[in-house]
Amino acid sequence: MDAEFWHSRWAENRIGFHLSDINPVLTKYWPTLNMTRSDTVLVPMCGKSVDLAWLAEKHDKVIGIELSDIAVRAFFSEHFYTPMVTSIGNGQTLYEFDEITIHCGDFFATRVDPVDVVYDRAALIAMPENMRKMYTEHLLSMVKAGGRILLVTVDYPQPEMDGPPFSVTKDEVEQLFAGCKITHLDRDDADESHPRRQRGLSRFAEEVWLIEL
Numbered sequence: 001m002d003a004e005f006w007h008s009r010w011a012e013n014r015i016g017f018h019l020s021d022i023n024p025v026l027t028k029y030w031p032t033l034n035m036t037r038s039d040t041v042l043v044p045m046c047g048k049s050v051d052l053a054w055l056a057e058k059h060d061k062v063i064g065i066e067l068s069d070i071a072v073r074a075f076f077s078e079h080f081y082t083p084m085v086t087s088i089g090n091g092q093t094l095y096e097f098d099e100i101t102i103h104c105g106d107f108f109a110t111r112v113d114p115v116d117v118v119y120d121r122a123a124l125i126a127m128p129e130n131m132r133k134m135y136t137e138h139l140l141s142m143v144k145a146g147g148r149i150l151l152v153t154v155d156y157p158q159p160e161m162d163g164p165p166f167s168v169t170k171d172e173v174e175q176l177f178a179g180c181k182i183t184h185l186d187r188d189d190a191d192e193s194h195p196r197r198q199r200g201l202s203r204f205a206e207e208v209w210l211i212e213l
């Protein structure tokens with residue numbers, strides 16, 4: 001999954017991963033984390049997720065990282081926000097509006113001050129297996145000691161479908177976040193009416209994890 005793959009997806013509007021409503025996982029589990037307004041939030045590979053706006057109602061600083069400037073511009077224009085746009089070199093542009101800052105550029109080249117909490121929806125699982133260790137190490141470098149990650153993964157038989165999204169098993173979550181406290185919060189097994197099952201997957205589940213550093 002190189003940058004060109006994602007740039008094409010956005011240019012051709014092939015963004016089936018985008019949800020027009022707030023992700024129910026976020027509304028269900030975020031309040032259980034007992035975060036405060038001053039806790040800083042990182043949303044890696046944020047696309048134009050409306051979850052950013054929901055998080056910004058609850059936190060003073062919400063930081064997104066996203067490769068595609070089409071996605072970043074769409075996020076701000078669809079919310080009628082006019083961001084301040086600053087080129088910061090190294091192929092990165094900062095978009096800032098009130099509580100929300102989006103770093104537009106390559107995640108792996110982005111450095112942010114360590115945050116209190118991460119919301120990872122469709123970021124880890126957007127990475128092929130050979131990039132997931134590198135992704136996780138870089139992510140963990142941007143989280144404070146004692147910080148937390150709310151992680152959403154999917155589980156299905158990988159040979160039955162090409163990702164993304166890629167299936168990430170419990171064993172892999174445990175390997176990637178070795179040394180952290182890992183709590184399995186939820187598993188939602190899709191029934192046969194789910195579009196992924198209709199397209200031939202013998203099973204498809206969404207799982208939610210709390211990772212504590």
Ligand SMILES: C[S@@+](CC[C@H](N)C(=O)[O-])C[C@H]1O[C@@H](n2cnc3c(N)ncnc32)[C@H](O)[C@@H]1O
Nearest residue numbers: 006017045046047049066067106107121122126
């Ligand atoms: C599956 S989408 C998920 C978007 C968002 N998290 C959501 O829930 O709607 C993955 C996103 O990661 C972005 N992306 C992929 N590789 C990236 C990279 N190296 N750096 C920053 N963003 C990247 C893509 O452009 C895409 O918007």
